[in-house]
Amino acid sequence: MAQVVKRAYKYRFYPTSGQAEELARTFGCVRLVYNKALQERTRVYALEGRRVSYVESSAQLTEWKRSGEFDFLSEVSSVPLQQALRHLQAAFANFFAKRAGYPAFKSRKRSRASAEYTRSAFRWRGGALTLAKMDAPLDIRWSRPLPEGAEPSTVTVSRDAAGRWFVSILVEEEIVPLAPVERSVGVDAGVTALVTLSSGEKIVNPRHERRDRRTLAKAQRNLARKEEGSNNRAKARLKVARVHARIADRRRDFLHKVTTRLVRENQTVVIEDLNVRNMVRNRRLARAISDASWRELRSMLEYKAAWYGRTLMAVDRWFPSSKLCSSCGALREKMPLTIRAWVCACSAVHDRDVNAAKNVLAAGLAES
Known part of the structure; x- marks a missing residue:
C-alpha cells in the first residue's frame, strides 16, 4: 500500500x-x-x-x-x-x-x-x-x-x-513499496571492504578521501602559508573547501547506490549496531572509519527501508560476530584484527568478514 x-x-x-x-x-x-x-x-x-x-x-x-x-x-x-x-x-x-x-x-x-x-x-x-x-x-x-x-x-x-x-x-x-522478495542479507561494515554481505560478496571501499589526499594536503599547506585575514587566505580556504566538497559528494553518491541496491534486492537487511563515535577515537583507524561513513550508511538504510516496505534490523554491538563459527556455533576466545581467515575445529574455513556477516544475519533473523 x-x-x-x-x-x-x-x-x-x-x-x-x-x-x-x-x-x-x-x-x-x-x-x-x-x-x-x-x-x-x-x-x-x-x-x-x-x-x-x-x-x-x-x-x-x-x-x-x-x-x-x-x-x-x-x-x-x-x-x-x-x-x-x-x-x-x-x-x-x-x-x-x-x-x-x-x-x-x-x-x-x-x-x-x-x-x-x-x-x-x-x-x-x-x-x-x-x-x-x-x-x-x-x-x-x-x-x-x-x-x-x-x-x-x-x-x-x-x-x-x-x-x-x-x-x-x-x-x-x-x-509505492517494492514487491516482497524472499532474500535476506547480513551486512558487516569494514574499512578495506565497505560492506561484506552474508552471500560472500564484498563491496570495496572506494576510499574517496585517500584518492584526493595529496590534492587536499597541497591545498592545506598553501592555506597555512597565507596571512591571516588576507584575501589570498580566503581564496586558499575556498580551494580546500572545494576538495572536501568533492570528496563528500563522491562518498554520498556511492553510499546512495549501495544502500538502494541492498534495499531493492532484500526483504530484510541486518546490520551491526556500531558505536562509531567511540570507534573514531582509535587514532590508527579514525581516518579510515570517517572516510567509510558508516553512520551515513545506516541512516540511508533506515529511511529507504521505511519508504519501500523493507525491514532493517540492528544486532547488539557486543554480539561476537567475528569470533563465532557460523557453521557449528563454536566461540573463539580471541580474534585479533590481524587474523583475516581462520579454520574452526569443525573444519570449516572462514573468511573473517563473510563469517561475521553470516552471524549477523542469523542473529537478526533469530530476534525477529
Missing part, C-alpha cells in the same frame, strides 16, 4: 548578485537571532531556573527589531528568523529529553549558512520559485524533476563552504 511521505529534493542554483546579497544578509540575521535567543535562554535558566518558551523568544525578537540597535532585522523576511527560533526550540526539547547535547552557538565560519522559508515566504508558479524580498525566481538547475503536481511546503536555501548555493524543496510524495 502506497504511503505519503515528506521528501526533500535538493538542487543547485546560481543567484544573481542582488539575490546573493539578500541571502547573505538573511543568513547573518538568522545566525544573530539564533545566537541571541540561545544566550537569553541560557541567562534566564542560570538566574531564574526556568525554561524560556518559543512564544517568549518570538516576543523578544519583536523587541529587538524595535530597539534601534537591531532594526536591520526588519530588512529581511521575518519567516527565516521565526524558523530559527523554532529550530532552537527543537534543539532544547532534544536536550531536555536527553537525545542531544546542549545547543551550541552558530559560528560564522564553521556553521552552515542557511535560511528556511515556509509557504507564506515564497511563491511557486509554473515550476519557478521566488523567495520573499526578491522580484525574480531562482535560477535552479533541475537535475531531476519534482513529483508531478507536487506543491512545496518548505524551502531551505544554503551555501556550503565551497561557495556553492543549494535549495532544498520539501514536498509530499506518494511512495
